[in-house]
Amino acid sequence: MAEHPAYPVGLRLSGRRVVVVGGGTVAQRRLPALIAAGADVLLVSPEATPSVEAMADAGEIAWQRRPYADGDLADAWYALIASSDPAANAAASAEAERGRVWCVRADDADQATAWTPATGHSEGVTVAVLTTEARGRDPRHTAAIRDAVVEGLRDGTLVAPHHRTRTPGVALVGGGPGDPDLITVRGRRLLAEADVVIADRLGPRDLLAELPPHVEVIDAAKIPYGRFMAQEAINNALIEHAKQGKSVVRLKGGDPYVFGRGMEELQALAEAGIACTVVPGISSSISVPGAACIPVTHRGVAHEFTVVSGHVAPDDERSLVDWPALARLTGTLVVLMGVDKIGRIAETLVAHGKSPDTPVALVQEGTTAAQRRVDATLATVAETVRAEDVKPPAVIVIGEVVTVGPAPAP
The missing domain is CATH 3.40.50.720 (NAD(P)-binding Rossmann-like Domain)
Structure with a gap:
């Protein structure tokens, strides 16, 4: 035999x-x-x-x-x-x-x-690799072939187009914190199958260069707004392309539902009767600190972490954040979109009881080749941001966990 x-x-x-x-x-x-x-x-x-x-x-x-x-x-x-x-x-x-x-x-x-056989699975497809002879079989070789094929199907590098009619619709894809390798395998596969990609500025831009030539890439920041608000214009663009029978990916930074207005887009699509798939992404609130050797929780140091938006200052009437309550917490505070407001945020926390010596770390362009970390305290962070010229996007971590890991490189 x-x-x-x-x-x-x-x-x-x-x-x-x-x-x-x-x-x-x-x-x-x-x-x-x-x-x-x-x-x-x-x-x-x-x-x-x-x-x-x-x-x-x-x-x-x-x-x-x-x-x-x-x-x-x-x-x-x-x-x-x-x-x-x-x-x-x-x-x-x-x-x-x-x-x-x-x-x-x-x-x-x-x-x-x-x-x-060595088997693997990807979106309803089973990949099975079998050595043709019993003698001299190399299970590691067949497993390596299996892994390469499955990984290629999952991440979109091995493109196998669907030849049957696809159902048009929109996928809200969380692209992760910036490093293109940190998008989920499902998100990468949907990108490879898209006809249109509407991308945020903070999405993993390097992934766009990998798309086939026929894919239309639209910069969400450059959609003509006219009489519409920016978000309304993006919603309309998603609806318009989906109604043309196209497969549309809305590529967002981080996770679609973490300060990403993903639910607003989902609601607009639902009202228009358009099917929508949500693909979660790795949130920068935990991944960027991790990439900078900062754990948002650590045994004996922090039993909780809180993620807040800093896009409006604590004294702004639009703010929905209970800053006095946050000042009383003993865990970690992660602030997104707060670089230009960090001075007033620090003042507010200190005014409500937080120690001025509380450690602060700002991680700019986290997980990318341009990542850098700047350390300070609540008392010094405003001046440090100016002196070090810290620019968005940056994740701000406030709490004792900042000092847990190895000291940042100079």
Whole structure:
């Protein structure tokens, strides 16, 4: 049989008996996929790893705690032979051959009637990579091929266009804090499939250069506003392109719902009867401090962190932030969009009880090649911002966690 390549096929095991002999690490790796396939799994093994035992305790598999015995494969459609007893493996394999049960042998591929491919999944597609010969098989090579294909499908670098009619609509995609590698794999895939991308200034701009030539890229900051407010004009652009039957991605910095007006856009699309998918993004409120070696929480230092918008000053009547309450908190305060207001924010916090010596860090252009960190205190931060010429976008972290990590490079 080794002279001929294996014939690849997908097994539909839902509701069908599968017998697994051996409860070790091989079974631990293979059982989740069998359970996900809906198989009626019987494990035959005197013992099992804690993870396999947990599957049995949860009722996901049936477990007979004993060695293999002839007849265990009766009524089985598929068998996985993976015990530590070579004699039991050989006997079970022989029973599978007699009963015409497709059988995988973990210890001896030459004696198996089936081989398990290296598999991965991406948006409803299963990728299975199988070595064509039993002898000289290299599982690490097949796994590497599998990983490369799946990663390419997920991140959009391996483009496989849908040839059936696509349903037009809009995806609100959180692009993350700036580094193009920090967008989610789903967000990157949707970008690769888009007809139109309407991008924010703070979105990961490097991703736009990777788009195919036919994709129309629109800078949201340059949409003509006319008699409309900026956000209304963006909403109208999303609706207009979607109604033309196009797949539209609204690429936003960070997460669409963290000071990103994502809900306003979703509501406008819903009122226009346009389908919308929301893809969360990594928020700069936690990722940018992390990239600068600042944990927003740390054991024994901070048990909570609060994220606030600093786009209006504390004394502005439009402010919805309870600054006196924030001054009383002992945890971490993360301020977004607050570079030009940080002086008044610091004064307000100190006026309501925060120590002037409270550490402050400003992380500019976080996660990008231009990232820099500037440290200060509430008493000195206003002057430091002026002296160091700190510019937006910058994330401001206030609290003792600023001093936890390694000292910032000069």
